[in-house]
Amino acid sequence: MKLKGRAHCFGGDVNTDYIISGKYKFKTLDMKELASHVMEDLDPDFAKKVQPGDFVVAGRNFGCGSSREQAPLALLNAGVGAVLAASFARIFYRNAINTGLPVVECDTAGISAGDELLADMEGGVLRNLTRGTETPIKPLPPFMLKVLGDGGLAAHFRKYGTFNID
Amino acid sequence: MGKTIAEKILSRKSGQDARANDLVVADLDFRMGQDGTSPLAIRAFEEMRGKRVFDPQRAALVIDHSAPSPLEGVSALHHLMRSFAKEQGMIMYDIGDGVCHQLVPEKGHVGPGSLVIGADSHTCTYGALNAFATGVGSTDLAAALISGKMWFKVPESLRFVCRGRLPAGVYSKDLILFLIGQVTADGATYMAAEYTGEAIGALSVDARFTIANMAIEMGAKAGLMEADDKVLAWVREHRAPSGRGNFEVVSPDPEAAYARVLEYDVSGLEPQVAKPHRVDNVASIGEVAGTAIQQAVLGTCTNGRLEDLRIAAGILKGRRVHPEVRFIVAPASRRIYLEAMDEGIIQDLVRSGAAVVTPGCGPCVGTHNGVPADGENVISTANRNFKGRMGNSKAFIYLASPATVAASALAGAIADPREYLK
Ligand code: SF4
Numbered sequence: 195m196k197l198k199g200r201a202h203c204f205g206g207d208v209n210t211d212y213i214i215s216g217k218y219k220f221k222t223l224d225m226k227e228l229a230s231h232v233m234e235d236l237d238p239d240f241a242k243k244v245q246p247g248d249f250v251v252a253g254r255n256f257g258c259g260s261s262r263e264q265a266p267l268a269l270l271n272a273g274v275g276a277v278l279a280a281s282f283a284r285i286f287y288r289n290a291i292n293t294g295l296p297v298v299e300c301d302t303a304g305i306s307a308g309d310e311l312l313a314d315m316e317g318g319v320l321r322n323l324t325r326g327t328e329t330p331i332k333p334l335p336p337f338m339l340k341v342l343g344d345g346g347l348a349a350h351f352r353k354y355g356t357f358n359i360d
Numbered sequence: 361m362g363k364t365i366a367e368k369i370l371s372r373k374s375g376q377d378a379r380a381n382d383l384v385v386a387d388l389d390f391r392m393g394q395d396g397t398s399p400l401a402i403r404a405f406e407e408m409r410g411k412r413v414f415d416p417q418r419a420a421l422v423i424d425h426s427a428p429s430p431l432e433g434v435s436a437l438h439h440l441m442r443s444f445a446k447e448q449g450m451i452m453y454d455i456g457d458g459v460c461h462q463l464v465p466e467k468g469h470v471g472p473g474s475l476v477i478g479a480d481s482h483t484c485t486y487g488a489l490n491a492f493a494t495g496v497g498s499t500d501l502a503a504a505l506i507s508g509k510m511w512f513k514v515p516e517s518l519r520f521v522c523r524g525r526l527p528a529g530v531y532s533k534d535l536i537l538f539l540i541g542q543v544t545a546d547g548a549t550y551m552a553a554e555y556t557g558e559a560i561g562a563l564s565v566d567a568r569f570t571i572a573n574m575a576i577e578m579g580a581k582a583g584l585m586e587a588d589d590k591v592l593a594w595v596r597e598h599r600a601p602s603g604r605g606n607f608e609v610v611s612p613d614p615e616a617a618y619a620r621v622l623e624y625d626v627s628g629l630e631p632q633v634a635k636p637h638r639v640d641n642v643a644s645i646g647e648v649a650g651t652a653i654q655q656a657v658l659g660t661c662t663n664g665r666l667e668d669l670r671i672a673a674g675i676l677k678g679r680r681v682h683p684e685v686r687f688i689v690a691p692a693s694r695r696i697y698l699e700a701m702d703e704g705i706i707q708d709l710v711r712s713g714a715a716v717v718t719p720g721c722g723p724c725v726g727t728h729n730g731v732p733a734d735g736e737n738v739i740s741t742a743n744r745n746f747k748g749r750m751g752n753s754k755a756f757i758y759l760a761s762p763a764t765v766a767a768s769a770l771a772g773a774i775a776d777p778r779e780y781l782k
Contacts, residue, residue, distance in 0.1 A: 207545060209746050211744075211748050211749055212747070212748070215726070215748050216396070216726045216727060217748075217751045219396060221431060221433040221434060222433050223400065223403065235747060255549065258546065259744065260396075260481050260744075261480055261483075261495040262396060262497070263397065263499060267400075281546065283549060288497060288500060289497035289500075292499035335383060335513065347499045347502075347503055348502070351408035351409075351502075351503055351506065352409055356507050356509070357503070357509065357511050359385055359511060
């Protein structure tokens with residue numbers, strides 16, 4: 195899997211309340227509606243600015259806080275192509291894979307807003323096309339890569355009827 | 361080589377020799393979803409072409425986050441949950457029953473050695489009963505409902521050894537806030553936290569739940585404790601009517617391998633407060649005392665238990681809450697509400713000026729029951745103080761123990777509870 199996108203930069207500890215506030219998520223299952231509020235407490239214009247395939251780039255502990263799957267779903271529905279972070283909170287990480295949102299764990303310190311990035315998931319490398327630099331990506335466990343390749347856990351279950359680890 | 365509690369439970373439930381970093385598929389003892397996560401799980405269940413919930417009496421849906429419903433949209437989602445639970449024969453806890461993390465242990469669904477997932481991040485609470493319990497998202501819940509199983513990456517463990525005794529006026533909430541401040545909000549990411557030492561042993565089970573509950577605030581997957589006589593007595597008292605629950609106590613091996621072992625002597629600990637907008641932004645009471653507050657909240661899955669209400673009432677009895685403070689109380693469950701009435705605790709709190717709301721999450725997550733105004737300061741016994749957490753990103757949330765919240769409600773400003781306990 196190779197993904198190309200433009201960077202939108204955020205800091206560390208971006209929690210799920212910032213990704214999509216609890217006050218919206220209880221109201222509806224309409225993900226387009228939720229997507230219009232994605233990241234609004236950090237950047238009120240983000241939902242308007244983001245183009246299909248763009249990357250969210252952040253520091254450590256991205257997605258900490260609640261288990262709301264509306265967080266990766268709102269990002270996906272806003273058009274975000276992948277989230278790159280120095281580290282992820284574990285429930286968000288699982289939820290992202292389960293819903294088919296690629297997550298890339300790597301050193302994000304040198305990335306600036308607007309940079310063109312190419313993430314090679316199998317090759318384990320992130321190329322910054324704007325700056326001509328390369329950073330290694332922490333590899334996903336093979337099972338997670340498989341789920342992501344299937345398009346998420348629902349698709350994985352449709353295919354196998356259960357968890358297909360091997 | 362020895363094993364940690366997490367490795368032992370995941371070995372037993374997967375039938376494999378599970379070690380840290382292994383990937384296992386394991387049998388679950390219980391599955392839970394709440395009203396913020398279940399509607400999406402039901403949708404994922406359908407997308408997976410699920411037909412029946414596996415062993416539906418070992419799965420519960422709980423309406424606690426926005427209960428009773430404040431909005432039409434929420435009512436529709438609640439309706440979806442009720443119909444699904446009924447159709448599938450699942451356990452349903454509805455408005456007024458309480459907050460999910462009180463109900464799952466209280467109703468006897470979990471005990472020593474259990475493996476539980478819940479579609480809520482604070483599912484780690486049940487670790488106080490020696491259970492491996494962890495929060496997942498809606499799609500994982502759907503997969504677990506269909507299969508009765510879940511895949512896990514076996515976590516490494518971080519062991520906290522808490523020596524000494526907590527001094528008067530200092531509680532388990534202060535201890536866990538202190539530990540989170542020490543290791544930070546991602547200090548235990550991907551790991552299981554194990555808490556031990558005489559300071560933990562001296563705590564009631566109610567008080568231990570508070571510590572296990574907040575394991576997620578240091579990034580941990582589970583917050584585990586050993587099962588001593590207090591835990592066994594608690595579990596006996598809260599047995600499920602169905603008699604389910606073949607629990608088996610799990611102790612870590614002395615030679616188990618830990619990622620880190622951290623030791624603290626807690627006998628000099630002071631009341632702790634987490635300042636806005638991070639749970640690991642922790643200060644001793646002296647640093648924040650005097651900060652004016654407009655709202656005080658007693659409740660949530662962290663501190664809405666009988667002991668918490670009792671401690672607060674002990675401070676508030678016969679006194680009046682400060683005229684400029686709104687004091688909101690949410691008992692963690694119907695049972696606790698009734699017990700607190702039998703003891704006269706609710707009466708004392710109401711006379712002191714409390715607004716008691718439905719057992720459940722109360723104002724914790726900003727859907728109803730007390731959204732603060734712009735610029736207001738709130739002191740709460742909850743577990744998160746993120747910006748916007750209570751429904752207004754321009755408010756400021758401080759987290760503290762029930763005693764500190766009660767003292768602050770009286771003072772109209774953050775106050776040291778030890779001054780009120782004399
Ligand atoms: S009380 Fe708060 S933290 Fe606990 S389950 Fe409810 S919303 Fe979540």
